[in-house]
Amino acid sequence: QKEVEQNSGPLSVPEGAIASLNCTYSDRGSQSFFWYRQYSGKSPELIMSIYSNGDKEDGRFTAQLNKASQYVSLLIRDSQPSDSATYLCAVLHTGGFKTIFGAGTRLFVKA
Amino acid sequence: NAGVTQTPKFQVLKTGQSMTLQCAQDMNHNSMYWYRQDPGMGLRLIYYSASEGTTDKGEVPNGYNVSRLNKREFSLRLESAAPSQTSVYFCASKSSGLEGYTFGSGTRLTVV
Numbered sequence: 001q002k003e004v005e006q007n008s009g010p011l012s013v014p015e016g017a018i019a020s021l022n023c024t025y026s027d028r029g030s031q032s033f034f035w036y037r038q039y040s041g042k043s044p045e046l047i048m049s050i051y052s053n054g055d056k057e058d059g060r061f062t063a064q065l066n067k068a069s070q071y072v073s074l075l076i077r078d079s080q081p082s083d084s085a086t087y088l089c090a091v092l093h094t095g096g097f098k099t100i101f102g103a104g105t106r107l108f109v110k111a
Numbered sequence: 112n113a114g115v116t117q118t119p120k121f122q123v124l125k126t127g128q129s130m131t132l133q134c135a136q137d138m139n140h141n142s143m144y145w146y147r148q149d150p151g152m153g154l155r156l157i158y159y160s161a162s163e164g165t166t167d168k169g170e171v172p173n174g175y176n177v178s179r180l181n182k183r184e185f186s187l188r189l190e191s192a193a194p195s196q197t198s199v200y201f202c203a204s205k206s207s208g209l210e211g212y213t214f215g216s217g218t219r220l221t222v223v
Contacts, residue, residue: 032211097208101146101154
Protein backbone atom coordinates (compact mmCIF):
# COMPACT_ATOMS: atom_id res chain seq x y z
CA GLN A 1 0.00 0.00 0.00
CA LYS A 2 1.33 3.41 -0.98
CA GLU A 3 1.57 5.95 1.82
CA VAL A 4 -0.43 8.56 -0.11
CA GLU A 5 -2.83 7.42 -2.82
CA GLN A 6 -4.63 9.43 -5.47
CA ASN A 7 -6.63 8.52 -8.52
CA SER A 8 -4.31 9.32 -11.43
CA GLY A 9 -7.19 10.44 -13.65
CA PRO A 10 -7.49 12.16 -15.94
CA LEU A 11 -10.49 13.87 -14.41
CA SER A 12 -12.40 15.89 -16.99
CA VAL A 13 -14.98 18.52 -16.00
CA PRO A 14 -16.77 21.24 -17.99
CA GLU A 15 -15.98 24.88 -17.37
CA GLY A 16 -17.98 26.22 -14.43
CA ALA A 17 -18.44 22.82 -12.77
CA ILE A 18 -17.07 21.62 -9.44
CA ALA A 19 -13.96 19.45 -9.64
CA SER A 20 -13.49 17.00 -6.77
CA LEU A 21 -10.06 15.51 -6.10
CA ASN A 22 -9.49 12.83 -3.49
CA CYS A 23 -6.58 11.43 -1.53
CA THR A 24 -6.08 8.78 1.16
CA TYR A 25 -3.06 8.33 3.41
CA SER A 26 -1.76 5.57 5.65
CA ASP A 27 0.18 7.30 8.46
CA ARG A 28 -2.34 7.94 11.27
CA GLY A 29 0.12 10.24 13.04
CA SER A 30 0.24 12.73 10.16
CA GLN A 31 -0.54 16.29 11.19
CA SER A 32 -0.33 18.47 8.09
CA PHE A 33 -1.89 17.99 4.69
CA PHE A 34 -1.29 19.90 1.49
CA TRP A 35 -2.48 20.30 -2.05
CA TYR A 36 -0.04 21.41 -4.73
CA ARG A 37 -0.83 22.36 -8.31
CA GLN A 38 1.68 21.51 -11.02
CA TYR A 39 1.38 22.74 -14.58
CA SER A 40 3.09 20.69 -17.27
CA GLY A 41 6.83 21.30 -17.25
CA LYS A 42 6.67 23.49 -14.15
CA SER A 43 7.38 23.03 -10.46
CA PRO A 44 4.67 22.28 -7.86
CA GLU A 45 2.98 25.28 -6.26
CA LEU A 46 1.33 25.12 -2.83
CA ILE A 47 -2.35 26.04 -3.06
CA MET A 48 -3.90 24.72 0.18
CA SER A 49 -2.78 23.57 3.61
CA ILE A 50 -5.09 21.95 6.19
CA TYR A 51 -4.25 20.81 9.69
CA SER A 52 -7.52 19.97 11.47
CA ASN A 53 -10.68 18.03 10.66
CA GLY A 54 -13.29 19.83 8.62
CA ASP A 55 -13.28 22.25 5.74
CA LYS A 56 -10.94 25.10 4.85
CA GLU A 57 -11.92 27.53 2.12
CA ASP A 58 -9.71 29.85 0.10
CA GLY A 59 -11.39 31.54 -2.82
CA ARG A 60 -12.63 28.87 -5.24
CA PHE A 61 -10.72 26.13 -3.40
CA THR A 62 -11.97 24.09 -0.43
CA ALA A 63 -9.84 21.48 1.30
CA GLN A 64 -11.56 18.84 3.41
CA LEU A 65 -9.88 16.62 6.00
CA ASN A 66 -11.21 13.55 7.80
CA LYS A 67 -8.50 12.09 9.99
CA ALA A 68 -10.66 9.18 11.20
CA SER A 69 -11.08 8.02 7.60
CA GLN A 70 -7.54 9.15 6.63
CA TYR A 71 -9.00 11.10 3.75
CA VAL A 72 -8.25 14.49 2.23
CA SER A 73 -10.07 16.14 -0.64
CA LEU A 74 -9.89 19.30 -2.71
CA LEU A 75 -12.92 20.93 -4.29
CA ILE A 76 -12.49 23.51 -7.04
CA ARG A 77 -15.65 25.53 -7.63
CA ASP A 78 -16.42 27.32 -10.92
CA SER A 79 -13.60 25.41 -12.63
CA GLN A 80 -11.72 27.31 -15.32
CA PRO A 81 -9.55 26.04 -18.21
CA SER A 82 -6.60 27.61 -16.36
CA ASP A 83 -7.19 25.07 -13.55
CA SER A 84 -6.11 22.28 -15.93
CA ALA A 85 -3.03 20.82 -14.21
CA THR A 86 -1.86 17.93 -12.09
CA TYR A 87 -2.88 18.19 -8.43
CA LEU A 88 -0.57 16.60 -5.89
CA CYS A 89 -1.76 15.55 -2.45
CA ALA A 90 0.99 15.65 0.19
CA VAL A 91 1.14 14.54 3.80
CA LEU A 92 3.68 15.60 6.40
CA HIS A 93 5.07 12.44 7.95
CA THR A 94 5.04 11.90 11.69
CA GLY A 95 8.15 13.64 13.00
CA GLY A 96 7.58 16.81 11.03
CA PHE A 97 10.30 16.82 8.42
CA LYS A 98 9.44 14.46 5.57
CA THR A 99 6.52 15.16 3.27
CA ILE A 100 5.19 12.24 1.25
CA PHE A 101 3.49 12.95 -2.07
CA GLY A 102 0.83 11.12 -3.98
CA ALA A 103 1.41 10.48 -7.69
CA GLY A 104 -1.07 13.23 -8.60
CA THR A 105 -4.40 13.57 -10.37
CA ARG A 106 -4.54 15.17 -13.81
CA LEU A 107 -7.44 17.57 -14.18
CA PHE A 108 -8.80 18.82 -17.50
CA VAL A 109 -11.32 21.64 -17.56
CA LYS A 110 -13.11 21.82 -20.92
CA ALA A 111 -14.14 25.23 -22.23
CA ASN B 112 12.74 38.01 -4.15
CA ALA B 113 14.05 34.92 -5.96
CA GLY B 114 12.71 32.23 -3.57
CA VAL B 115 14.42 28.91 -4.38
CA THR B 116 16.98 28.95 -7.19
CA GLN B 117 18.23 25.76 -8.85
CA THR B 118 21.04 25.36 -11.33
CA PRO B 119 21.40 24.06 -13.96
CA LYS B 120 17.95 23.83 -15.57
CA PHE B 121 18.96 21.13 -18.04
CA GLN B 122 21.86 18.68 -18.13
CA VAL B 123 22.86 15.68 -20.21
CA LEU B 124 25.44 13.33 -18.70
CA LYS B 125 27.14 10.21 -19.93
CA THR B 126 26.96 7.11 -17.75
CA GLY B 127 29.66 7.29 -15.10
CA GLN B 128 30.07 11.06 -15.14
CA SER B 129 29.60 13.11 -12.00
CA MET B 130 27.83 16.38 -11.39
CA THR B 131 26.48 18.61 -8.65
CA LEU B 132 23.05 20.21 -8.64
CA GLN B 133 22.96 23.51 -6.80
CA CYS B 134 20.11 24.94 -4.76
CA ALA B 135 19.92 28.22 -2.87
CA GLN B 136 17.04 29.89 -1.02
CA ASP B 137 16.77 33.47 0.17
CA MET B 138 13.75 33.07 2.48
CA ASN B 139 15.73 32.24 5.65
CA HIS B 140 14.16 28.77 5.70
CA ASN B 141 15.57 26.18 8.08
CA SER B 142 14.76 22.98 6.16
CA MET B 143 15.78 22.06 2.63
CA TYR B 144 14.94 19.03 0.49
CA TRP B 145 15.81 17.24 -2.73
CA TYR B 146 13.11 15.32 -4.59
CA ARG B 147 13.06 13.51 -7.90
CA GLN B 148 9.97 13.25 -10.06
CA ASP B 149 9.41 10.41 -12.50
CA PRO B 150 6.31 9.79 -14.64
CA GLY B 151 3.62 7.93 -12.72
CA MET B 152 5.63 7.88 -9.49
CA GLY B 153 5.16 11.34 -8.13
CA LEU B 154 7.78 13.12 -6.07
CA ARG B 155 10.17 10.95 -4.11
CA LEU B 156 12.42 12.30 -1.38
CA ILE B 157 16.14 11.77 -1.92
CA TYR B 158 17.73 13.64 0.99
CA TYR B 159 16.77 16.40 3.34
CA SER B 160 18.37 18.81 5.78
CA ALA B 161 16.17 19.69 8.73
CA SER B 162 18.52 22.47 9.77
CA GLU B 163 21.97 23.81 8.98
CA GLY B 164 24.58 21.19 9.78
CA THR B 165 22.29 18.14 9.50
CA THR B 166 21.37 15.86 6.60
CA ASP B 167 19.26 12.70 6.45
CA LYS B 168 18.29 10.09 3.89
CA GLY B 169 14.88 10.03 2.30
CA GLU B 170 13.15 7.27 0.33
CA VAL B 171 15.63 6.94 -2.55
CA PRO B 172 19.14 8.04 -1.42
CA ASN B 173 21.25 5.44 -3.24
CA GLY B 174 23.63 6.97 -5.76
CA TYR B 175 23.41 10.47 -4.30
CA ASN B 176 25.20 12.60 -1.73
CA VAL B 177 24.30 15.99 -0.32
CA SER B 178 25.97 18.93 1.37
CA ARG B 179 24.27 21.63 3.42
CA LEU B 180 26.89 24.29 2.78
CA ASN B 181 25.21 26.94 4.92
CA LYS B 182 21.66 27.95 5.78
CA ARG B 183 20.98 29.12 2.21
CA GLU B 184 22.57 26.37 0.12
CA PHE B 185 21.93 22.63 -0.26
CA SER B 186 23.64 20.73 -3.06
CA LEU B 187 23.00 17.27 -4.51
CA ARG B 188 25.87 15.27 -6.03
CA LEU B 189 25.76 12.32 -8.38
CA GLU B 190 29.14 10.63 -8.13
CA SER B 191 28.70 8.16 -11.01
CA ALA B 192 25.57 8.85 -13.02
CA ALA B 193 23.40 5.95 -14.20
CA PRO B 194 20.52 5.94 -16.73
CA SER B 195 18.15 5.18 -13.82
CA GLN B 196 18.92 8.66 -12.50
CA THR B 197 17.32 10.28 -15.53
CA SER B 198 14.63 12.39 -13.92
CA VAL B 199 13.48 15.87 -13.00
CA TYR B 200 15.03 17.03 -9.75
CA PHE B 201 13.38 19.58 -7.48
CA CYS B 202 14.84 21.41 -4.54
CA ALA B 203 12.40 22.69 -1.92
CA SER B 204 12.54 24.55 1.36
CA LYS B 205 10.29 25.45 4.28
CA SER B 206 10.59 27.52 7.41
CA SER B 207 9.28 25.21 10.09
CA GLY B 208 7.78 21.81 10.72
CA LEU B 209 4.12 22.11 9.76
CA GLU B 210 4.40 24.35 6.71
CA GLY B 211 4.31 23.45 3.04
CA TYR B 212 7.20 23.77 0.62
CA THR B 213 8.45 26.39 -1.76
CA PHE B 214 9.93 24.61 -4.78
CA GLY B 215 12.67 25.60 -7.16
CA SER B 216 12.08 25.50 -10.90
CA GLY B 217 13.68 22.07 -11.33
CA THR B 218 16.59 20.44 -13.14
CA ARG B 219 15.85 18.12 -16.02
CA LEU B 220 18.66 15.52 -16.06
CA THR B 221 19.22 12.95 -18.77
CA VAL B 222 21.84 10.23 -18.37
CA VAL B 223 22.77 8.43 -21.60
